[in-house]
Amino acid sequence: xxxxxxxxxxxxxxxxxxxxxxxxxxxxxxxxxxxxxxxxxxxxxxxxxxxxxxxxxxxxxxxxxxxxxxxxxxxxxxxxxxxxxxxxxxxxxxxxxxxxxxxxxxxxxxxxxxxxxxxxxxxxxxxxxxxxxxxxxxxxxxxxxxxxxxxxxxxxxxxxxxxxxxxxxxxxxxxxxxxxxxxxxxxxxxxxxxxxxxxxxxxxxxxxxxxxxxxxxxxxxxxxxxxxxxxxxxxxxxxxxxxxxxxxxxxxxxxxxxxxxxxxxxxxxxxxxxxxxxxxxxxxxxxxxxxxxxxxxxxxxxxxxxxxxxxxxxxxxxxxxxxxxxxxxxxxxxxxxxxxxxxxxxxxxxxxxxxxxxxxxxxxxxxxxxxxxxxxxxxxxxxxxxxxxxxxxxxxxxxxxxxxxx
Amino acid sequence: xxxxxxxxxxxxxxxxxxxxxxxxxxxxxxxxxxxxxxxxxxxxxxxxxxxxxxxxxxxxxxxxxxxxxxxxxxxxxxxxxxxxxxxxxxxxxxxxxxxxxxxxxxxxxxxxxxxxxxxxxxxxxxxxxxxxxxxxxxxxxxxxxxxxxxxxxxxxxxxxxxxxxxxxxxxxxxxxxxxxxxxxxxxxxxxxxxxxxxxxxxxxxxxxxxxxxxxxxxxxxxxxxxxxxxxxxxxxxxxx
Numbered sequence: 001x002x003x004x005x006x007x008x009x010x011x012x013x014x015x016x017x018x019x020x021x022x023x024x025x026x027x028x029x030x031x032x033x034x035x036x037x038x039x040x041x042x043x044x045x046x047x048x049x050x051x052x053x054x055x056x057x058x059x060x061x062x063x064x065x066x067x068x069x070x071x072x073x074x075x076x077x078x079x080x081x082x083x084x085x086x087x088x089x090x091x092x093x094x095x096x097x098x099x100x101x102x103x104x105x106x107x108x109x110x111x112x113x114x115x116x117x118x119x120x121x122x123x124x125x126x127x128x129x130x131x132x133x134x135x136x137x138x139x140x141x142x143x144x145x146x147x148x149x150x151x152x153x154x155x156x157x158x159x160x161x162x163x164x165x166x167x168x169x170x171x172x173x174x175x176x177x178x179x180x181x182x183x184x185x186x187x188x189x190x191x192x193x194x195x196x197x198x199x200x201x202x203x204x205x206x207x208x209x210x211x212x213x214x215x216x217x218x219x220x221x222x223x224x225x226x227x228x229x230x231x232x233x234x235x236x237x238x239x240x241x242x243x244x245x246x247x248x249x250x251x252x253x254x255x256x257x258x259x260x261x262x263x264x265x266x267x268x269x270x271x272x273x274x275x276x277x278x279x280x281x282x283x284x285x286x287x288x289x290x291x292x293x294x295x296x297x298x299x300x301x302x303x304x305x306x307x308x309x310x311x312x313x314x315x316x317x318x319x320x321x322x323x324x325x326x327x328x329x330x331x332x333x334x335x336x337x338x339x340x341x342x343x344x345x346x347x348x349x350x351x352x353x354x355x356x357x358x359x360x361x362x363x364x365x366x367x368x369x370x371x372x373x374x375x376x377x378x379x380x381x382x383x384x385x386x387x388x389x390x391x392x393x394x395x396x397x398x399x400x401x402x403x404x405x406x
Numbered sequence: 407x408x409x410x411x412x413x414x415x416x417x418x419x420x421x422x423x424x425x426x427x428x429x430x431x432x433x434x435x436x437x438x439x440x441x442x443x444x445x446x447x448x449x450x451x452x453x454x455x456x457x458x459x460x461x462x463x464x465x466x467x468x469x470x471x472x473x474x475x476x477x478x479x480x481x482x483x484x485x486x487x488x489x490x491x492x493x494x495x496x497x498x499x500x501x502x503x504x505x506x507x508x509x510x511x512x513x514x515x516x517x518x519x520x521x522x523x524x525x526x527x528x529x530x531x532x533x534x535x536x537x538x539x540x541x542x543x544x545x546x547x548x549x550x551x552x553x554x555x556x557x558x559x560x561x562x563x564x565x566x567x568x569x570x571x572x573x574x575x576x577x578x579x580x581x582x583x584x585x586x587x588x589x590x591x592x593x594x595x596x597x598x599x600x601x602x603x604x605x606x607x608x609x610x611x612x613x614x615x616x617x618x619x620x621x622x623x624x625x626x627x628x629x630x631x632x633x634x635x636x637x638x639x640x641x642x643x644x645x646x
Binding site: 003004005011015312313315316317318319320321322323324325326399400403 | 459462464465484485488489491492493497499503504505507508516517519520521525528564568
């Protein structure tokens with residue numbers, strides 16, 4: 001009997017096509033909007049999460065600031081107040097698991113007759129651990145390379161692509177600001193950072209080599225930045241405080257004077273970015289679900305009209321033996337069918353819309369099976385919920401009055 | 407003695423109105439044996455339609471007993487009544503009452519849907535009955551594609567599809583011309599000869615003459631019953 005009723009519901013939907021289509025449209029737009037918004041929201045969350053994962057976990061960075069003197073102040077990191085010795089002192093602090101002092105600058109890189117301008121980072125072997133960065137090929141430099149200042153380099157994927165093409169870079173000699181370096185490793189690709197920079201456009205060399213060969217500084221042993229990795233997220237504020245007091249002490253900064261460095265909690269910044277996108281995607285989803293509700297009300301409205309129009313039909317059905325339950329089921333099935341078919345069309349539109357946006361603007365999208373299931377079950381629920389009242393109204397009609405209805 | 411198909415005893419029906427209870431049927435008694443053929447007549451407002459609704463289990467009496475084919479239907483709940491309508495009674499209406507967007511075959515098969523019969527059987531039985539009423543070539547047509555007389559034949563086929571013991575026909579020829587009316591009545595006569603009990607409501611005496619027995623309603627009471635007249639005539643003739 002259920003099969004026959006499904007057939008009848010399908011038949012009834014086809015009886016007034018324009019009306020069915022318009023009723024369905026509310027559902028189509030609602031589901032389409034929810035799926036699209038969830039895809040965009042989750043895409044944003046996903047890309048932020050990926051950036052955070054590539055940043056390295058529990059990161060603090062210590063940057064030097066120019067001393068607080070009158071007159072023009074140079075950009076952050078230009079007056080090197082931090083030293084390798086500072087970094088060596090920070091690693092002794094409680095809760096610090098790794099430290100990587102770095103200096104960096106852009107430099108012209110040449111291989112055979114190709115050249116490329118990239119950011120060169122001089123640092124210690126711990127840098128790769130702190131940034132959670134692994135090698136795609138080759139091997140990394142060691143502490144002994146730091147001690148002897150060897151001319152070796154790890155290069156990022158973008159640099160490989162621009163200088164080497166299909167040739168394997170391992171063992172090849174490149175020139176950084178005209179000094180020859182041997183490529184010993186290729187870094188795993190990380191993609192964009194949170195601020196949109198290409199993290200793969202980089203070259204990593206031993207800190208001492210960079211200091212001596214590349215960026216000959218007048219301040220021996222100075223670094224621009226020290227990356228500090230804490231043991232856990234919870235103790236990051238504590239570690240930040242101890243770095244502050246340690247460095248004030250080491251830099252002989254008197255009570256009341258400004259720091260000549262500052263500490264940034266990168267993980268906290270990243271988490272707040274993640275929180276922002278999460279809130280945004282929730283908001284998008286919430287706005288979109290309002291249209292689902294509107295679609296549901298549309299279904300209820302049309303079903304009520306339909307019950308009134310078909311009063312006589314209901315009377316006939318009752319006279320020949322339909323129970324209240326049969327009539328209820330029939331109208332409920334029609335409402336559910338409209339919402340489910342509308343939902344399927346909406347899903348198609350939502351997903352293709354999301355894919356189109358992805359193609360046109362490169363916006364990250366994520367179409368998860370959860371969001372599809374969610375939209376589908378919400379649509380079915382809306383159909384049942386908004387279809388129930390008209391269906392019950394139909395089922396409770398008095399057969400005699402219904403038969404007399406013109 | 408056979409079980410009567412209809413046994414109505416001291417049946418009352420009143421409607422609640424703003425002016426208090428309004429009695430529509432008063433102290434109605436009726437016995438109908440299987441195979442009988444009754445025409446109910448009477449002016450409008452005499453209560454014959456209400457009586458038909460009660461006979462058809464579409465309405466419930468205020469008091470009194472109604473036994474249909476041995477079942478006490480006056481005290482049944484709605485879904486049990488729906489089952490009785492489905493299995494025991496076939497309805498034929500003045501306005502045909504076919505579903506307009508549904509094929510003749512599906513119209514005739516509809517009661518079987520509610521009886522829970524499978525699709526193949528439904529279609530086979532509906533087809534056989536449409537052939538019987540002479541519409542075997544219109545199985546997939548819609549009701550508005552055939553004439554009124556043909557639509558009434560479809561309605562009769564639908565009434566017969568569940569093999570009922572009783573057919574209730576409410577002015578079945580009211581919307582038809584006299585020639586078509588006679589054709590429809592011939593069909594009823596044929597069904598009655600096959601043993602189906604028929605109750606029909608009509609205004610027209612020539613239609614009522616098809617029945618074996620005529621009942622007249624006036625002001626909610628049965629005022630004349632030809633079966634009783636016949637009995638009386640028989641008795642007086644014997645006495646004479």
